[in-house]
Amino acid sequence: MRFMDKLKRIQEAHNTLLCVGLDPELDFLPEGFERSHRGVLDFNRAVIDATSDLVCAYKLNFAFYEAMGADGFNLLQSTLELIPTGVVTIADAKRGDIPNTSRMYAKAIFEVLGFDSVTVNPYMGLDSMMPFFGYHEKGVWVLCRTSNSGGADIQLLEVDDTPLYQLVASMVTRDNYAADVGLVVGATAPDELEQVRRIAPKHPLLIPGIGAQGGDLVAAVGASRSGPVVINVSRSIIHGPVDGIRARAEKLWSEINALRAGYP
Numbered sequence: 001m002r003f004m005d006k007l008k009r010i011q012e013a014h015n016t017l018l019c020v021g022l023d024p025e026l027d028f029l030p031e032g033f034e035r036s037h038r039g040v041l042d043f044n045r046a047v048i049d050a051t052s053d054l055v056c057a058y059k060l061n062f063a064f065y066e067a068m069g070a071d072g073f074n075l076l077q078s079t080l081e082l083i084p085t086g087v088v089t090i091a092d093a094k095r096g097d098i099p100n101t102s103r104m105y106a107k108a109i110f111e112v113l114g115f116d117s118v119t120v121n122p123y124m125g126l127d128s129m130m131p132f133f134g135y136h137e138k139g140v141w142v143l144c145r146t147s148n149s150g151g152a153d154i155q156l157l158e159v160d161d162t163p164l165y166q167l168v169a170s171m172v173t174r175d176n177y178a179a180d181v182g183l184v185v186g187a188t189a190p191d192e193l194e195q196v197r198r199i200a201p202k203h204p205l206l207i208p209g210i211g212a213q214g215g216d217l218v219a220a221v222g223a224s225r226s227g228p229v230v231i232n233v234s235r236s237i238i239h240g241p242v243d244g245i246r247a248r249a250e251k252l253w254s255e256i257n258a259l260r261a262g263y264p
């Protein structure tokens with residue numbers, strides 16, 4: 001099945017645009033969880049059990065796993081095994097290198113670990129992303145306008161009067177590839193989000209930045225009016241008492257769906 005078909009199916013089945021970010025930190029594990037890789041796996045299981053019917057995707061940011069050393073790689077694998085079939089998985093690894101190295105990154109993430117999709121960094125150009133784009137049934141999210149304030153240092157630079165993030169959006173969406181290609185645009189940049197939607201009205205957007213980063217939920221949901229959107233929330237759901245995880249996720253699920261219901 002194509003990646004976009006899998007995403008559409010689960011978004012319809014769970015009536016949701018919500019993606020929970022599984023970004024576990026030993027220092028933020030709630031009471032009752034051992035501060036070890038075993039405790040992290042138990043925590044990830046608790047998050048997944050509490051939210052799996054509310055989400056379309058889980059995003060695992062590799063930084064939080066790599067920081068645990070060899071145990072972290074095993075944790076990526078064992079966490080993936082906990083995610084119910086049908087729910088999309090996102091490897092937030094922000095990869096990209098010369099083509100033969102990118103081929104190994106793509107192999108590790110898609111074939112060894114078995115993720116459905118990956119985030120890639122476009123800074124090294126189209127040939128650095130092609131090995132990811134070559135996979136049928138996988139998704140690739142290209143960083144376009146990131147949610148951090150420093151993203152503006154580079155992404156808003158203009159080339160012939162066009163900001164770089166817009167050139168990236170045009171470059172990666174003008175052709176069709178074996179994989180389904182989407183763009184990462186932070187909810188903290190609502191104006192640019194609108195511009196990206198104008199350039200790529202039908203392409204999927206992965207939108208982080210809601211909650212802890214103060215992004216604009218109205219703008220994020222608004223982007224779903226023309227094409228698919230996945231809204232990621234990590235800390236605002238997974239930090240805090242474990243028995244509040246479902247309530248925090250449900251609140252966002254409801255807010256997102258209330259906004260969607262308001263559209264004609």
Ligand SMILES: O=c1ccn([C@@H]2O[C@H](COP(=O)(O)O)[C@@H](O)[C@H]2O)c(=O)[nH]1
Pocket residue numbers: 021023061092145146147148184185186208209210211212213232233234235236
């Ligand atoms: O532009 C970007 C790209 C990726 N991220 C990642 O998304 C989550 C956001 O976490 P919150 O706790 O909800 O702020 C995290 O993994 C980031 O590395 C992003 O925030 N912005």
